[in-house]
Amino acid sequence: MNNKEDNRDLYRHTAMIATYANNLAMDGNYLDAINLYTEAIGLIPDQWFGLYLNRALCFLKLDLFHLALLDSSEAIKLSNQSNSKCYFIRMKPSNLPTNIWNYKGVRIENIQPDISIRIVQEYFSLFGSIKTIQRLYSRNQDDPNVLIYFFNPVTPMFTIAYFQNKIIEQICSKNPNEMIDTYRPLVLYFTATDDQNELKFSRPxxxxxxxxxxxxxxxxxxxxxxxxxxxxxxxxxNIDKQIWMQEVSVEKTKLGQLC
Structure with a gap:
């Protein structure tokens, strides 16, 4: 077997380990995930910045900020392009909310009522893959909430910290009755996903x-x-304010299922 085939097998083996680690992290088994990420990094230490980035996220979930800083810095060095996710994680922002109930979704207010799935996915998949997007209409039909469900409880923390109170004209709704167009800042909350029924309708x-x-x-x-x-x-x-804590109709429309 030549070196090229050896390298191909090594990458396949590393990818398999990384997949196991990702599954453990999504289930909240952060220590076990860290061990597997460490094993994968040992196989190809200088070629896959995502391994360092994912391990940094696990360190953050365990409040091991100094270790997350080291991994995110290494991810920046290995990334071929300016990766905003790496820099944001390295900052360990003071506005990073704690997710003590491990919500895996976010609810967004002040988002354009006719925003497309494509735009939502482009913006809000910055820190992790999106599982589902839903639009939830309040009694004010011009001001729907958008629910975004992720695969793990870490992605919502960084999504909220990054987008909270930001004004982005492409996605923010306009202030009504204004002579000049002005936009309302995004407001984000943790929310339970469809597989977190115990968190959806009662105090956890x-x-x-x-x-x-x-x-x-x-x-x-x-x-x-x-x-x-x-x-x-x-x-x-107000980070855990749930939709049932305010007057909202039960009508909701799925925007789509995303891979």
């Missing part, structure tokens, strides 16, 4: 590993203010 239980944050601060509002004994993190204000 606090996970054992995180009982310090205020549920009401993360959802609608906390009336106790500074007297509240639990944490009020600015990046998490």
């Amino acid at each position: 239980k606090y996970p054992n590993q995180n009982n310090q944050e205020c549920y009401y601060w993360r959802t609608t509002s906390c009336r106790r203010g500074q007297q509240c004994p639990r944490l009020h993190l600015e990046a998490n204000k």
